[in-house]
Amino acid sequence: xxxxxxxxxxxxxxxxxxxxxxxxxxxxxxxxxxxxxxxxxxxxxxxxxxxxxxxxxxxxxxxxxxxxxxxxxxxxxxxxxxxxxxxxxxxxxxxxxxxxxxxxxxxxxxxxxxxxxxxxxxxxxxxxxxxxxxxxxxxxxxxxxxxxxxxxxxxxxxxxxxxxxxxxxxxxxxxxxxxxxxxxxxxxxxxxxxxxxxxxxxxxxxxxxxxxxxxxxxxxxxxxxxxxxxxxxxxxxxxxxxxxxxxxxxxxxxxxxxxxxxxxxxxxxxxxxxxxxxxxxxxxxxxxxxxxxxxxxxxxxxxxxxxxxxxxxxxxxxxxxxxxxxxxxxxxxxxxxxxxxxxxxxxxxxxxxxxxxxxxxxxx
Numbered sequence: 159x160x161x162x163x164x165x166x167x168x169x170x171x172x173x174x175x176x177x178x179x180x181x182x183x184x185x186x187x188x189x190x191x192x193x194x195x196x197x198x199x200x201x202x203x204x205x206x207x208x209x210x211x212x213x214x215x216x217x218x219x220x221x222x223x224x225x226x227x228x229x230x231x232x233x234x235x236x237x238x239x240x241x242x243x244x245x246x247x248x249x250x251x252x253x254x255x256x257x258x259x260x261x262x263x264x265x266x267x268x269x270x271x272x273x274x275x276x277x278x279x280x281x282x283x284x285x286x287x288x289x290x291x292x293x294x295x296x297x298x299x300x301x302x303x304x305x306x307x308x309x310x311x312x313x314x315x316x317x318x319x320x321x322x323x324x325x326x327x328x329x330x331x332x333x334x335x336x337x338x339x340x341x342x343x344x345x346x347x348x349x350x351x352x353x354x355x356x357x358x359x360x361x362x363x364x365x366x367x368x369x370x371x372x373x374x375x376x377x378x379x380x381x382x383x384x385x386x387x388x389x390x391x392x393x394x395x396x397x398x399x400x401x402x403x404x405x406x407x408x409x410x411x412x413x414x415x416x417x418x419x420x421x422x423x424x425x426x427x428x429x430x431x432x433x434x435x436x437x438x439x440x441x442x443x444x445x446x447x448x449x450x451x452x453x454x455x456x457x458x459x460x461x462x463x464x465x466x467x468x469x470x471x472x473x474x475x476x477x478x479x480x481x482x483x484x485x486x487x488x489x490x491x492x493x494x495x496x497x498x499x500x501x502x503x504x505x506x507x508x509x510x511x512x513x514x515x516x517x518x519x520x521x522x
Contacts, residue, residue, distance in 0.1 A: 162302070163282040164363045171278070174271050175250040178217055180225055181274035182207050182249070183263045186241040196238050199265070200245065204229050207249075207267045214269060221251050228254035244281065248273045260285050260305055262463065264485035279496060280489035284460065284504045286366075288413075290405055291356055291389070293371035293379055294398035295345045296320050298352040300359075301405050303368075303413075308406045314359035317398075320348050340374040346382050349375075353383025360385065368409050370397045390416075421505045424457045428510070431519040438520055439513040441466055441487060442473040447520060448491050451498035455519040456491070459507045462515030463488060488516065 184203045187193040207229060211222045228249040235256050236245065244263035248255045250273075261281035268274050290301035290308055300316035301308040310317075360367065369376060369386050372395040379386040394408040431437040436454075438447050441464055447453050465476040465483040476483035484490070492502055495518075510517050 162287075162363060163278050166362060168275065168279070171248070171255075171273050171275050175273070176221070177271045178211065178214065178221070178225060178269040179250040179271055179273050180207050180211070180229065180248070181266075181268040181270070182229070182247040183266050183268075183274070183277060184245050185262050185265060186238065186243060186245045186258075188241055188243070193238070193241060196241060200233070200236065200238070203265055203267060204233050204247070210267055210269055217269075224251045225249050228252070232256050244277065246274075246277060263489075266485075276489045276493040277486055280486075280492040283492060283496065283502050284458075286504070288366040288368060289356075289360070289363075290368045290370060290392075290409055291352070291385075292397035292400065292405060293349065293352065293369060293375045294395070295340060295342070295348070295375070297398040298349070299398045299400075300356075301402065303406075303409065308402050308409070310402060315355045316359075318348070318352050318355065320344070340372075340378045346378060349379045350382040353379065353385050356385045357383070366390070368392055368412065370394045370405065370408055420503060421509055424455070424503050424505055425509065427455055427519050428457060428513070428517055436520040436522070437517065439510075439517040441475075441491075441516065444491055444516055444518055445473055445487065445494075447518060448494040448498070448500075452520045452522060453495045453498065453500040453518045454521045456495045456500055456502045457510060457513075457517050458488060458492065458502065458504050459510055459515045460504050461507050464515070491516070 182203055184200055186196045208226050211217050211225060229247065232247045232249055232254040240258070242258045242260045244259035244261055246257040246259060246263065248257070257278055259277065259281040261277070261284050263277045285304045288303040290303055292299045292301065296319060298316065298318040300311045300314065302311040356367070367385060367389040369379065369389045370392040371379070373393050375395070376386065376391050376393060390412060392409055392412055397405050397408060428437060438444055438453070444453070444456070448456075464487060465480070465485045466473040466487045467476040467480050467482050467484065473487065495502055
């Protein structure tokens with residue numbers, strides 16, 4: 159299942175497809191007892207997608223057979239043992255993808271000439287993905303981080319390894335010098351290679367970068383290249399050979415402190431915007447402002463969800479059972495704001511007070 163929504167991947171997902179491009183969305187659950195129903199729910203929503211294909215006169219028999227086969231292949235790839243909060247299946251003639259999301263999605267099936275990406279974009283933004291590069295003299299390990307975990311990432315040539323330096327024992331005995339791997343030219347070249355590999359990966363998959371290692375290793379990495387200069391340094395050795403849990407425990411306090419400062423910054427920006435009459439709240443006002451490109455900063459509480467329906471030129475809160483309810487309007491607003499260059503910040507529940515889950519600083 160896919161997780162990494164890079165700009166290149168998003169552009170590829172958004173390109174037009176031969177009709178029908180099918181998007182299947184369903185909520186999933188991390189724990190029992192709710193997770194025990196996920197397999198049945200998933201089979202049912204895929205069956206619904208096949209029924210829509212069967213009933214659509216614009217879909218030829220060959221394409222219907224092809225896309226139904228792609229849906230079956232996608233279904234076989236789903237690993238519900240590692241479910242998060244949402245699942246998205248994309249299927250079109252000759253292709254399919256399965257995405258696991260750390261953010262709930264509404265259950266729906268959409269047939270179009272493009273895939274429905276707004277839920278992926280919102281989940282990716284909410285998770286705040288980051289990279290961790292763990293550096294030592296003989297190994298550099300890359301970790302992919304999200305909201306509550308890191309996992310080792312084997313991409314871009316990582317992990318990089320080299321044989322341990324062979325220090326000159328006669329020199330050590332002669333001058334009483336305790337050799338340091340971080341004064342070794344071979345180590346410098348090794349870390350320069352790591353810098354080049356990380357720089358290339360960041361160009362293709364831009365994320366905030368955290369670098370762990372002994373202080374001497376961090377210093378040499380900065381001298382050897384450029385990526386570490388703009389990264390957050392976490393002076394903690396041993397993690398290049400460590401476990402994902404050890405890396406997570408090392409970077410977690412740094413992430414929590416950054417998140418606290420970010421939330422305070424958002425609160426100050428919103429309060430200042432009130433005084434300048436550049437503040438907006440309420441789902442209808444925010445949707446209008448997002449479509450007009452007026453939003454400079456959008457703040458969303460992490461678990462804020464609301465269903466609305468169209469009432470002419472405005473949105474109103476949907477009643478239970480409304481067949482035309484737009485259940486993922488928050489994700490729509492997030493995606494629209496990002497499309498117009500706005501900054502989007504997810505903040506802890508309750509942060510926005512009377513703004514009711516979502517608020518914005520306007521450009522004008």
